[in-house]
Amino acid sequence: MSALFRIAWRNLLRGWRRSAVVLASIVVGLTACFGILAWTVGLGHNGIDLAVRTHLAHLAIHARGYHADSSTDRRIPGDGAAVLSAVEREGLGAAAPRLVGDGLVQTARRNLSAVIVGVDAARESRVSSVPDSLVEGAYLDAAAHRWASRLPPIVVGEEMARRLGAEVGDKLVLRVPGDAGAGAFRVRGIYRSGSSAFDRSFVYVTLADAQTLFALGNAVTEIALLLSDAADAPQVQKRLRGLLAAEPPLEVLRWDERQPRLAQMIELMDQFSWVFYAVVFAAMAFGIANALLMSVYERIREFGLLRSMGLRGSRILLLVLVESFLLTGLGTGIGLGLAVPLVAWLGEVGIGMGWFSQALGEYGFSDRIYPELRPGDFPEPIGMAAATALLAGLWPALRAARLRPAEALRHV
Amino acid sequence: MSEAGAIVLEAREVSKVYVSGTVRTRALDGVSLRVSSGERVALSGPSGSGKTTLLNLLGTLDRASSGRILLAGQDVGRLGEAELADLRLARLGFVFQAYNLVPVLTALENVELVLLLQGVRPAERRRRAELALDDLGLGELLHTRPGEMSGGQQQRVAVARAIVSEPEIVLADEPTANLDSKTAASLLDLMQQLNEERGVTFLFSTHDPRVMERALRVIRLLDGRIESDERRAP
Numbered sequence: 186m187s188a189l190f191r192i193a194w195r196n197l198l199r200g201w202r203r204s205a206v207v208l209a210s211i212v213v214g215l216t217a218c219f220g221i222l223a224w225t226v227g228l229g230h231n232g233i234d235l236a237v238r239t240h241l242a243h244l245a246i247h248a249r250g251y252h253a254d255s256s257t258d259r260r261i262p263g264d265g266a267a268v269l270s271a272v273e274r275e276g277l278g279a280a281a282p283r284l285v286g287d288g289l290v291q292t293a294r295r296n297l298s299a300v301i302v303g304v305d306a307a308r309e310s311r312v313s314s315v316p317d318s319l320v321e322g323a324y325l326d327a328a329a330h331r332w333a334s335r336l337p338p339i340v341v342g343e344e345m346a347r348r349l350g351a352e353v354g355d356k357l358v359l360r361v362p363g364d365a366g367a368g369a370f371r372v373r374g375i376y377r378s379g380s381s382a383f384d385r386s387f388v389y390v391t392l393a394d395a396q397t398l399f400a401l402g403n404a405v406t407e408i409a410l411l412l413s414d415a416a417d418a419p420q421v422q423k424r425l426r427g428l429l430a431a432e433p434p435l436e437v438l439r440w441d442e443r444q445p446r447l448a449q450m451i452e453l454m455d456q457f458s459w460v461f462y463a464v465v466f467a468a469m470a471f472g473i474a475n476a477l478l479m480s481v482y483e484r485i486r487e488f489g490l491l492r493s494m495g496l497r498g499s500r501i502l503l504l505v506l507v508e509s510f511l512l513t514g515l516g517t518g519i520g521l522g523l524a525v526p527l528v529a530w531l532g533e534v535g536i537g538m539g540w541f542s543q544a545l546g547e548y549g550f551s552d553r554i555y556p557e558l559r560p561g562d563f564p565e566p567i568g569m570a571a572a573t574a575l576l577a578g579l580w581p582a583l584r585a586a587r588l589r590p591a592e593a594l595r596h597v
Numbered sequence: 598m599s600e601a602g603a604i605v606l607e608a609r610e611v612s613k614v615y616v617s618g619t620v621r622t623r624a625l626d627g628v629s630l631r632v633s634s635g636e637r638v639a640l641s642g643p644s645g646s647g648k649t650t651l652l653n654l655l656g657t658l659d660r661a662s663s664g665r666i667l668l669a670g671q672d673v674g675r676l677g678e679a680e681l682a683d684l685r686l687a688r689l690g691f692v693f694q695a696y697n698l699v700p701v702l703t704a705l706e707n708v709e710l711v712l713l714l715q716g717v718r719p720a721e722r723r724r725r726a727e728l729a730l731d732d733l734g735l736g737e738l739l740h741t742r743p744g745e746m747s748g749g750q751q752q753r754v755a756v757a758r759a760i761v762s763e764p765e766i767v768l769a770d771e772p773t774a775n776l777d778s779k780t781a782a783s784l785l786d787l788m789q790q791l792n793e794e795r796g797v798t799f800l801f802s803t804h805d806p807r808v809m810e811r812a813l814r815v816i817r818l819l820d821g822r823i824e825s826d827e828r829r830a831p
Contacts, residue, residue: 188706188713195701490697493658494758495686495714497679591659594693 189500193507200480204512207476211516211570212523214465218566219524223556224536225458229451230557232550233415233440236447238314239378240302240387241440242409243278243418244425249434252443257286257399257406261435264403268435271428277421278412281308282405284395288361290341290388292349299345300387301359303395303405312411315340315376315389322353322374325391337394338373342384346375359390361399368398379551381543462566466573469513473577477509481581488585489593502586509578510571517570521563531556604670605765605798606632606655611664613650613821624650626821627664632766632800637792639801639812646818648802649770655800656689656768657681669765686714690759694771696751698743704730704754705739711762729757733787749780753787760791766798773805785811793831 197204237243246268248259261268265282272280284303289296306325310316316324325338339357341349351357353372360367370390378384396403412421418439425437441448481488488501535553538545542552613625625647632638632655640648653659654666657673666673669688673681690711691697698707708726717725730739733753743751752772759767769788773781789811791797801808809815813831817824 188710191706192699192701199701486695486697487699489658490693490699492682493656493685493691494711495682495684495689497682499679589659591653594653594658594697 189504189507190511193504193511196480196484196508197511200476200483203476203479207472207512208516208519210472211469211513212520214469215517215520215566215570216524216527218462218465219520219528219558219562220556221461222458222562222566223524223528223531223558224554225454226559226562227532227536227554227556228550229454231554232447232451235378235380235383235551236444237411237415237440239380239383240300240313241443242312243412243415243440244410244422245438245440245443246272246408246410246425246429247406247436247438249436251406252436252438255285255406257284257401257404260401260404260406261408265405265408268408268429272408272410272425275424275428277425278410279308279311280408280410281305281312282392283309283407283409284392284399284401284405285407286361286395286399288359288398290345290349291358291360291367292351292355295349297345297348297385299359301361301395301398302387302389303392303398304389305392309389312409315378315387318376318378319374320377322372324374325389326373334371336369336371337390339370340374340376340389341372342387343375343377344381344385345388346372348385359388359398366400368394370394379553382547462569466569469570470573470577473509473512473574474580476512477505477578477581478584480508481505481585484585485588485593485596488588489590489596492588492590492593498586501588502582505582505585506575506578509574509582513570513574513577517567521567525558528556528558603634604631605634605668606800607667608651608655609665609667611651611654611661611666613647613654613659614662624821625654625661628818628821628823629664630816630823630826632798634765634798635792635796637789637799637801637811637813639803639809639815640818641804641809641815642818642824643804647821648804648818650821651818652768652770652800652802656691657685686711686762688765690762690764690767692752692755692759692767692769692772694774696743696748696755696775698751698754698758700743703740703742704735704746704757707743707754708758708761711758715762725761726757729761730754733757747780748775749777749784752776752780752784756784756787756791760795760797766800769799769801769803771803771805772801773803773808778807781805781807 246261248261251259269280269282282305286301288299288301290299304325320343325340336356341351346352351372353375355372357370357372358367359370376384412418422437422439429435429437491501532555535555538552538554545552608628608630611625611628612623615622615624628651640651642648654661657668661674668684673684676684699710702710705726708729709722712722712725727739730736733756735750735753735757738746738750773784776784785807788799792799801812803809814828816826
């Protein structure tokens with residue numbers, strides 16, 4: 186086998202120009218594959234992270250039926266304190282109560298529909314990135330705000346502020362359905378989450394102000410949970426369901442159960458990257474097969490000699506396959522050597538999406554994607570590269586292995 | 598290597614017909630011969646007489662259309678391609694007109710290759726290959742690749758490769774055709790010496806009078822048949 190490796194390796198060096206061209210195509214193809222994969226993974230994580238960090242959280246506890254009909258009529262019994270303390274006692278993650286309801290935001294000139302979220306500012310900052318995403322003003326510090334204004338504070342998204350023509354310090358009116366009525370608020374801060382779709386819909390007020398606005402006493406509709414590791418969500422969900430079984434009917438849902446379309450879209454992007462792989466590897470296979478076929482045709486006499494010396498056809502087959510694997514293996518190694526640091530660097534600095542940022546923002550993605558590769562992302566493309574080497578090398582290898590020694594030695 | 602005088606190679610009524618489309622060409626027509634161990638035989642005849650075809654059949658590089666070929670008593674017609682490859686590896690050595698060395702391997706590696714295929718251990722392989730090359734005056738060229746050697750040097754490496762595994766018989770197809778007269782004479786001296794001193798059996802296919810002069814037996818072919826079979830005293 187070592188002699189086969191030696192011969193195969195030197196054959197690749199003998200036709201170094203051809204080998205270099207094939208190698209370059211493998212390296213470029215594989216680097217592009219890993220680049221696209223890393224971008225897709227980064228985009229997926231970006232979408233998930235953004236949704237989780239702004240409003241979905243990893244897990245959310247609601248009154249049963251809330252997911253199907255998100256109405257403020259479906260409330261967590263009491264003020265949710267019992268549930269909250271049970272969650273915190275078990276150390277399952279950071280938790281924050283919310284009162285979420287639909288309403289209208291009004292200025293003198295415009296009305297916009299909005300999702301009004303009442304939050305406990307201190308707890309919310311542990312489960313949401315919105316408090317840290319302010320571009321103007323400050324978050325919902327009610328005490329500090331009262332010192333500055335008689336009206337309660339509200340934090341709105343940049344896109345909503347733009348559409349309303351509102352700035353920090355301006356007055357906004359929130360109107361909610363039913364008899365509850367309306368309330369005036371003063372813009373305390375403007376946030377930019379990264380998703381324009383989110384920023385034009387979600388407004389934040391204090392939990393107490395929301396409870397007053399919706400006339401719901403001390404009710405909450407949601408307890409959001411952020412875990413230190415998203416992968417723990419299914420286990421924590423199971424544990425919570427057990428823990429809360431004694432409580433009145435509650436539902437515990439993961440982010441992907443609440444937003445299955447986001448999860449499906451990310452899965453779809455994963456599948457699309459496979460289509461890309463298939464195209465790249467098919468092109469690579471033709472390149473390798475072409476180079477090896479040329480190489481086999483040039484060496485027919487040499488194969489005849491090896492056969493005459495007693496090298497079996499199966500060993501000739503192996504020799505050409507070894508050449509294919511060496512070429513592909515080398516290309517894969519160099520491709521990985523380029524792709525991994527490149528992705529690591531891009532993962533640090535991110536890729537600005539330029540013209541696409543608005544469209545991505547509409548789908549809940551931020552305008553800067555941080556590509557990343559997970560350990561589990563490597564085996565499949567490497568396996569595909571190996572399969573490509575085998576398939577691309579098989580045809581030339583069979584051609585060489587089936588040569589009759591006398592005919593091969595006569596070949597000019 | 599077989600005992601001196603034992604029959605190494607035998608052809609019985611061997612014919613070979615090449616078919617190309619509707620054209621059938623009879624290259625060999627009922628050839629029978631025996632080669633014994635230690636012989637130095639030349640197959641001669643004009644171009645197209647069937648010399649190379651017969652050598653290819655005797656060397657199991659091609660299959661006969663009819664008749665039988667026995668190598669050390671074994672009917673090669675009954676063997677599959679893999680078994681034929683094993684038989685060639687164990688019992689035959691080849692020297693070709695165009696040297697046919699593996700261009701990417703050095704002289705030493707070319708000679709070692711046969712032993713490697715036979716499963717000889719690395720140290721023993723190297724020792725025997727170096728010895729064979731040294732014996733043939735190529736001790737200085739162990740690590741030289743074929744492209745950097747003269748034709749005569751390459752053909753000597755080919756001879757070293759053919760004899761290093763101590764085969765039953767060495768089949769040499771026009772071994773001097775590409776060599777100048779001085780180099781050809783030197784190569785023939787070497788082959789004669791190997792035959793006389795080590796008992797290596799040689800079967801040449803040639804139309805070179807210099808080779809025929811050195812042979813102890815000359816079999817003349819004409820139109821695919823044996824025209825004469827003459828033995829000479831050493």
